[in-house]
Amino acid sequence: MIDQDAVSGEQLRDGLEPDVYPVHEGRWQRLKHTDAWRSMFRHPQLDTPRGRALQGFSNVFLHVYPVKVPRRVLRLRYSWRLGFIATVLFWILVVTGVYLMFFYTPSVTSAYGDMQQLRTGIGFGQLVRNVHRWSAHLMVLVVVLHLVRVFFAGAYKKPREFNWVVGIALLAITLGFSFTGYLLPWDQLSYWAVTVGTNLVSYVPVFGGVLTDLLIGGPQIGQSTLQRFYALHVAVLPLALALMLMVHIWRVRKDGFAVRRGSDTGTVGSFAEGATEFSVDGATTDGAIVGGVAADHLESAGEPVSVMPAATAMALAKGDRVRLLGVVDRESVTAEERQTDDTVFAWPHLITRHVVVALGTIATVLALGVAFAAPLRDIANPNLTPEPAKAPWYFVGLQELLSRFDPLIAGIFVPAGVLTVLALLPYFDKNPATESKYRKVAISIFATILLVAVVLTVIGALFRGPGWKFVPPWQHSYLEM
């Protein structure tokens, strides 16, 4: 709040010159004044604008956030905090994963026994495994939802194109994480899901054989595969994900925390000569005037163009006439009148909200871990394929597709094509609009692909039984998690 940020001269001086801020009584306060403490935390927690800014600048964790963010970022429904929740889930997976590593050996002779030991012989072993499993599933779901949300918000557009590509890479790494982790329990469920997945790779043109050899390390899934998947799961992919996450968050920081809307700016646009008069069909908080009579003369005909600050636009009534006093080239419009007073300090406004979301995420996975046990079927049997042998739910749509089309098409071209199109999307979608009403084509295509993926996943996960025959879930559920 602005009035909370009001600061007296004395406080400001304390924030700028931490050495002179008053010494408080008590051991805790005295500790905070020691040289050792001050060598770690250089700035006192002063509740002043300058003090908060200094804390942000000097603290590596707080520095992840910008000092100030637009107020609308605080609204939950602005982003649903999906990117942040995915990050929290990643750290839950790191912590629980390290715990599990103490009790797991990647060997075909002992891996399954270790799983059983975790369930029955190690304190909270089952709970930690459950939390790890459900967090992994949730992370896939949340990352996908994050991607969908970013698309619908148009947040992949300039200047965020590259960060969108990094996001797609993060999605691929997340799926790789899940896939490699799936084999580790060495039970029937994991063995056959991974068999299907690795055989899929063999259909990659030209390099299929080499890639499959590298992945499974032998003629069939065995010790080499388990060891490779373990190394990928606990070392290679975490490093790749941490690196990409760093780049992703850095780009979020540099590209801006929020997609800029019209209300952030007061001067935007360029107009063709002759378009000197407009009829006011409506005004929005974005400061947009929907052109009526003169719309055909506009450079971006038929689309709303911001020609005045929001406050002025909102003061106009429908039917009013406005006269344009000057026409300028797009290149010459460089001034941006940002409404800087509509921002708040990230600390504490945004960060406390993030803490609440993090606690909520932890509580959710803990509740799931207490309520539902992670599955563990019979020990992997390379001679016996269970009926049905299903991939994890996020790949089961692909499996459904594979049951209908040639593996080269369904298993390689379709997923690779979708990922490539998604990654390149910001480079061929040149429409600068972020509002959905001006992006009907892009949204229709994306929504169709999404709908097909969801339908295939639901059919594969819930409606398929032994022999991949159609079995309604109300008769028997063959859902594999």
Added chain:
Amino acid sequence: MGITRRYLLRTGWKIGGGMLALLAGWTSWELLRPLTVAGASGKMKLGSPANYKAGTATFVNQGRLWVSNADGHLFALSQKCPHLGCRVPFCESSGRFECPCHGSVFDIAGEWISGPSPRGMDQHPLTVENDVLIVDTSQKINGPDHGAVAFLTDSKGPACAGNG
């Protein structure tokens, strides 16, 4: 204009970097590629051909293969489904191979009948020496293409997949 120092250095960096990447790739491949001795390979004796009755399929665990007799013709069929590698069991009631993963069905000779498999079941070469059947598991012959029906007969009875 001759080669400048700057040009030489820039080109040197590029060539050096490229060679380093090549070496890293080669080393990784040599480290990670499967060893040729891994897995089952070579010739196996399967006993007398007379042990394999017409209309039956016998599983040989060591070679992970089925020996089937289709009207007097013997086949050594790989247990691995050509679609996505699931193990294909023989259904006694229908007299056909039925894949549990995606529902591909093959006749007793491994010929494709239905399902997403791109071809029939892969085979290993069989020979008879001194009345002993010998299979060479080091060699694999791709299964017959769709449309091959030389040994196709009517189903003996109900299918196994989906009835369990």
